[in-house]
Amino acid sequence: MVNVMTDLQKLFSQRLSRHAGQLLKYLRLVFTDHFVIALFFFFGALGFAYQNELKTLTLGVWWGPWLTMLILVIALQMGRLATLLEPADAVFLLPAETTLHQYLKHARNYSLLMASFIQIAVGVVLLPFLARGDQMTLLEAASLIMTQLITKAAWMNWQLQQGVQQVKHSIAQVRLVNWLGAIVIFGLSLFVSVWIGLIAALLALSASIAGLGKRWQQGQLAWQSLITNENGRMMVLYRFFNLFTDVPQVKATVRRRRYLDPMWKLVIGQSTNPYLFLFTRGLGRDSDTFGLITRLTVMGMIILIFLTNQWASLVVMLLAIYLIGFQLLPFYREYEGKVFTHLFPVTKGQQLSAFKTVLTDVLTICAVLFVIVDVVVNWSWLRLLIDIVAMAAELIVFIGWYSGWRLRKS
Amino acid sequence: MGIEVEHLVGGYSQVPVLKDVSFSVSDGEVVGLIGLNGAGKSTTINHIIGLLTPIRGHIQLGGVDLKTDPAAYKQQIAYIPELPVLYDELTLQETLTLTMMAYGLDVEKTWIRAHELLKTFRLDNKLNWFPANFSKGMRQKVMIVNAFMTNAKVFIIDEPFLGLDPVAVHDLLQLIEEARGRGAAVLMSTHVLANAEKYCDRFILLNQGEVKVSGTLDQLRAAFPDVGGSLDDIYLALANGERND
Known part of the structure; x- marks a missing residue:
C-alpha cells in the first residue's frame, strides 16, 4: 500500500510535467515572432487608450463600483480545476480510489496557483481604476484583491468537492452559486465595506474547507464527471490552439451544407x-x-x-x-x-x-x-x-x- | 478460378510475416481462415485485396493477376474490413452511391438490392445519416450492405461477427450462403468457430505465418485424430501445441 501511495503522489507531478510540455509545444507555435510583435502593438495601444481614458475620468464616478464588480465577478470564473485525469484512469486507478484524494489535492493547489495569476493580473490592471474611479486607498485595493483570491480558493474547493463526493449538483446550481455568490461578496466589498467583503470571503473559504473535510478520504470519486470536466477543459485549450495550428485532438466536424x-x-x-x-x-x-x-x-x-x-x-x-x-x-x-x-x-x-x-x-x-x-x-x-x-x-x-x-x- | 494464392511470402516490411502460404478458394465455396491473434490472417487478407505487395509468390482472382490488370482484379472484390471504414463526409446514401460508381454498377438495379439489404439490417430510415452518428454495430452493417449489394465474384470478409446483434449475424450468414449459391468465392476470417464450423465448406488453419493444416472438417479431424470432433477442439489443440513449442 505504501508503494501505491508514493507512486500516486508522483503521478500528479508526472502528469503535470507532461501537460506543461504539451502546452509549451503549442504555445511556441502560437506565439511566433510576427504574432508576438502584433500582440505587443495591440496591448501597447490598449494600455495607452486605458491611460488616456483614466485621465479624463471624474473622480469617484457613480458607475465605478458596478463596473468593478462586473469585471471581478467575470474574472473569478476564469481558471478551472485542472485534474489532469484521463479516461483510462477510471479503469486503472479505480482500485486506488481512496488514496487518490492526495492526488486531487495536488491538482487543486496547482489549479489555484494558475488561477491566482489570472486574478492578480486582473487586479493589477484594475488598480489605477480602483484609485480614480472608486477612490480606494492602496490598502483597500489590496484587500479587495485579497478577497478575490480567497473567493477563488473557496470556489476551487467547491469544484473539487463536486468530484470527491457523490453529491450531485446540477450545472444550473453550480453556475448559480458561482455567479450569485461572487455578486454577493463583491457587492459587500464595493457597496458596504471592503472589510465586510473580506470577512464574507473568509467565511466562504472556511465553509468550503469544512465541506471538503467532512467526507474527504471516505467518499467515492465521481469519476464520470471528473473526467468529463477535464476533457472539456482540455478541449477548450485545444480549440484555441487549433486556431493557429493543427491539433490532432480536435476533429473536424462534418456539416451537411x-x-x-x-x-x-x-x-x-x-x-x-x-x-x-x-x-x-x-x-x-x-x-x-x-x-x-x-x-x-x-x-x-x-x-x-x-x-x-x-x-x-x-x-x-x-x-x-x-x-x-x-x-x-x-x-x-x-x-x-x-x-x-x-x-x-x-x-x-x-x-x-x-x-x-x-x-x-x-x-x-x-x-x-x-x-x-x-x-x-x-x-x-x-x-x-x-x-x-x-x-x-x-x-x-x-x-x-x-x-x-x-x-x-x- | 476463385482465389488462388501460391507460395505467398509477404508482410508489412522486409521481415516476412507470411512464409510460403498457398491455398485456394473455388467458385461457390466458403472457406474459413482460422488462426490465433497474430497468425497472419489479416496480413493474408491485405495481400489478397492488394494493399500489400508480395515479396514472393502470386495471387490471382478469377485468373487475373494484380500486377497485370489491377482494375480487372479489383473489380471482382467485395471486402468487409475487421473495423468498419467509412468516409466521414458522405451520408449513408452517398457512401453506397460511391461504391456503385467505383464498381461501375447499374445504379437503379443496385439500389433496389441495396434497399432490400438496408431494410433487413434496419438502416432504411438512416439514408441521410453521417458515419459520426452510427454505432459500431450500425457501421458494421453498412459495410455488409456495401459489400453484398454488389454481385462480386470474390468476397473477403474479415472477422464479421463482432459487434453484430444475433439477428444481424443470422442475416449475414444467410447472405454468405446466397453468395455461395450464386457461385462467388468467399474467404472469411473469424474467431467465432461455431459459425465457421456450420457455414464453411473448408478451413485453413494459419499458424505463425504458415498454413498448418487445411481441408474439410473431416480432413482436419484426420489430421488431429485424438483431440475431439469439433473445430473448437482442433483449434485448442493447435493453440496448446503452439504454447508447448
Whole structure:
C-alpha cells in the first residue's frame, strides 16, 4: 500500500510535467515572432487608450463600483480545476480510489496557483481604476484583491468537492452559486465595506474547507464527471490552439451544407468518376479545408476593396489564388488512409483528373469573385481585361502544370 | 478460378510475416481462415485485396493477376474490413452511391438490392445519416450492405461477427450462403468457430505465418485424430501445441 501511495503522489507531478510540455509545444507555435510583435502593438495601444481614458475620468464616478464588480465577478470564473485525469484512469486507478484524494489535492493547489495569476493580473490592471474611479486607498485595493483570491480558493474547493463526493449538483446550481455568490461578496466589498467583503470571503473559504473535510478520504470519486470536466477543459485549450495550428485532438466536424448540393450536380454532370463524387462532397463538408478556402477568399476580397492601385490589386489577386490553390493540394491525399480508396477499380489518372476538375472549379469561382470586386471598386475596361487575362494565365499554369508537378513530387 | 494464392511470402516490411502460404478458394465455396491473434490472417487478407505487395509468390482472382490488370482484379472484390471504414463526409446514401460508381454498377438495379439489404439490417430510415452518428454495430452493417449489394465474384470478409446483434449475424450468414449459391468465392476470417464450423465448406488453419493444416472438417479431424470432433477442439489443440513449442 505504501508503494501505491508514493507512486500516486508522483503521478500528479508526472502528469503535470507532461501537460506543461504539451502546452509549451503549442504555445511556441502560437506565439511566433510576427504574432508576438502584433500582440505587443495591440496591448501597447490598449494600455495607452486605458491611460488616456483614466485621465479624463471624474473622480469617484457613480458607475465605478458596478463596473468593478462586473469585471471581478467575470474574472473569478476564469481558471478551472485542472485534474489532469484521463479516461483510462477510471479503469486503472479505480482500485486506488481512496488514496487518490492526495492526488486531487495536488491538482487543486496547482489549479489555484494558475488561477491566482489570472486574478492578480486582473487586479493589477484594475488598480489605477480602483484609485480614480472608486477612490480606494492602496490598502483597500489590496484587500479587495485579497478577497478575490480567497473567493477563488473557496470556489476551487467547491469544484473539487463536486468530484470527491457523490453529491450531485446540477450545472444550473453550480453556475448559480458561482455567479450569485461572487455578486454577493463583491457587492459587500464595493457597496458596504471592503472589510465586510473580506470577512464574507473568509467565511466562504472556511465553509468550503469544512465541506471538503467532512467526507474527504471516505467518499467515492465521481469519476464520470471528473473526467468529463477535464476533457472539456482540455478541449477548450485545444480549440484555441487549433486556431493557429493543427491539433490532432480536435476533429473536424462534418456539416451537411445542403445548399451546396446543386453545385455538385453542376460540377459532376454526367461523369461517373467516383473521385469527383468523393472530392466535391469531401471538400464541401469538411470544415477544415472549406473554412480555409472561405477565409482566404473573403480576406482577399476585403483587401481588394481597399486597394486602388491596379498593380497592387493584381499582385494580391495572383497571390491569393496561388495560396488557395496551394492549400488545396494536400486534399488530393485526404483519402489515402481509407482502405476502400485502394480497393476501388479506378486508376491514378482518374483520381488526378477528378482532383484537377475540382481544383479548376474552386479556383475559377475565387478568381471570378476577385475580379468582380476589383472592377466594381475601380471600374475600367482595361482593368477588367488585364484582370481576366492575368487570372486565366495563372489558372492555366497552376492547374495545368504546377499542381501535377507538386503532387507527383510529394 | 476463385482465389488462388501460391507460395505467398509477404508482410508489412522486409521481415516476412507470411512464409510460403498457398491455398485456394473455388467458385461457390466458403472457406474459413482460422488462426490465433497474430497468425497472419489479416496480413493474408491485405495481400489478397492488394494493399500489400508480395515479396514472393502470386495471387490471382478469377485468373487475373494484380500486377497485370489491377482494375480487372479489383473489380471482382467485395471486402468487409475487421473495423468498419467509412468516409466521414458522405451520408449513408452517398457512401453506397460511391461504391456503385467505383464498381461501375447499374445504379437503379443496385439500389433496389441495396434497399432490400438496408431494410433487413434496419438502416432504411438512416439514408441521410453521417458515419459520426452510427454505432459500431450500425457501421458494421453498412459495410455488409456495401459489400453484398454488389454481385462480386470474390468476397473477403474479415472477422464479421463482432459487434453484430444475433439477428444481424443470422442475416449475414444467410447472405454468405446466397453468395455461395450464386457461385462467388468467399474467404472469411473469424474467431467465432461455431459459425465457421456450420457455414464453411473448408478451413485453413494459419499458424505463425504458415498454413498448418487445411481441408474439410473431416480432413482436419484426420489430421488431429485424438483431440475431439469439433473445430473448437482442433483449434485448442493447435493453440496448446503452439504454447508447448
